[in-house]
Amino acid sequence: MKIWQNPIWRAATAVLLLSAAACGTESSEAEDADVHLADDAGDVAEDADGSADADDASGVSVPNYYSHIRPMMAARCNECHVEDAIAPMALDSYEGIKEMGRLALGAMETGVMPPWPPAEECGPPLKNRRHISEEEIAVFREWVEAGYPEGEPSDAPPPERDENAPVFDRGEPDLTLDWGFEYTPEPPLAEAVDDYRCFVIDPELNEDQFLNAVRTRPGNTRVVHHALVYSVSEDQAARLEQLEAEDERPGYTCFGGPRTSDPWLLSGWVPGTMPLEFEEGHGVRIEAGSKIVVQMHYNTVNDTEGSDRSLFDLYFVDQETTSRVTELVIIPLAELGLQIEAGDPDAVAVEEGPEIPLPLTLHGVAPHMHLLGKSIKVTAQTGAGEVCLMDIPEWDFNWQGFYLFEEPQVLVPPVLPRLECRYDNSPANQPDGRAPQEVRWGEGTYDEMCLNYFIVERPPGL
Ligand code: HEC
CATH class of the missing domain: 2.60.120 (Jelly Rolls)
Structure with missing residues (x-):
């Protein structure tokens, strides 16, 4: 556990300051193809709105499965909702999505699906963002309310990208x-x-x-x-x-x-x-x-x-x-002394890193908590004011991410990183039906963490 302690962060900072190596560091995640998918799906929604081929008598376009819903599902949902994938049901057929229609609409309206925990208001744009637009949801809603019109397979727009082309x-x-x-x-x-x-x-x-x-x-x-x-x-x-x-x-x-x-x-x-x-x-x-x-x-x-x-x-x-070579380093900041009282529905742990006197080029962040985690927020006090780097208002252990920024962010010195974690240790939020207990830092399922990895560039020439 020594690795997570502040001295490590300090040691890493010392490395940044003192290292004579000419390399930088970085780690990353793959998100580019998602961006393409998202763009494609945006086009799909526009097509859906603009197309006149499903007009009813009043001249209002009524969405149908083949023209509108199928491409939307392909772009937004089917990376997970196909046979043999992680999601419990396939949404890549007319029957499949018709059966789930109302539930799927609710999941989209509440933002539960597609899963994407980061809050939009905080932080630089992220690579591989998963999202569905209000316009697309409106098209889907109309389709549900119209009674799931199927349309004709021949109406299906050509795939937005060659499905056989490697991403x-x-x-x-x-x-x-x-x-x-x-x-x-x-x-x-x-x-x-x-x-x-x-x-x-x-x-x-x-x-x-x-x-x-x-x-x-x-x-x-x-x-x-x-x-x-x-x-x-x-x-x-x-x-x-x-x-x-x-x-x-x-x-x-x-x-x-x-x-x-x-x-x-x-x-x-x-x-x-x-x-x-x-x-x-x-x-x-x-x-x-x-x-x-x-x-x-x-x-x-x-x-x-x-x-x-x-x-x-x-x-x-x-x-x-x-x-x-630009070397990227993945540096943890953690609150090792966290102590969550049994029964506390809103325990807070805060950790501030040491002040870093150098500009930091940040490529992304990866926050981490366990099952009691409610929310986690990463910010930094910089020479140019406070910046919000990541806010996950509803932490879900199953959807933790390694988030890369679309553009690396240069943080103006002095940089003071800060991490705030909240936990629900009330009886209603216990894994495996346990009774609430005091929880501390640890690697076990019932232990907790308050941790963020910063993916930063080692400054050139240092
Ligand atoms: C990245 C993978 C992924 C994507 C993309 C995704 N889902 Fe899901 N979905 C899941 C998983 C996994 C579950 C099972 C519950 C869970 O683990 O959250 C699920 C559950 C659901 C449920 C059941 C939710 C409930 O309340 O029981 C619905 C409905 C749903 N998804 C619809 C959609 C729709 C519609 C889209 C596209 C707009 C979508 N999903 C995109 C992975 C995904």
């Missing part, structure tokens, strides 16, 4: 991480549906590499709920092997992190996330000799029997052809 076209990865066997998730508690497993993989790196892109390829999308990739230093490897040896099942059980003292987050994936891709020449350092730990969150609601063997394609910065 991520990077060719062969430099390295594919594979833990090497089919794993059958098994929740440790009889009533539970979640299994958190860590697998240790040796990337066999002889020299430091800079991770530029990660493509997560879930083996079984019915059970993989999220996957985090960490690097762990060589001297922690023995401890990890011991954890694997002590666990009766393959890998080892883990919830809040890989259970070592120095894990470095490299990437995170939840369903619907595009491959993580940093800008050209940018990368997160993976040291020679380090091990990789992948933390898998399995959810067995859809499939209690299925097994999984997920793969992770890594792409490194080509150090031979890149004149200057």
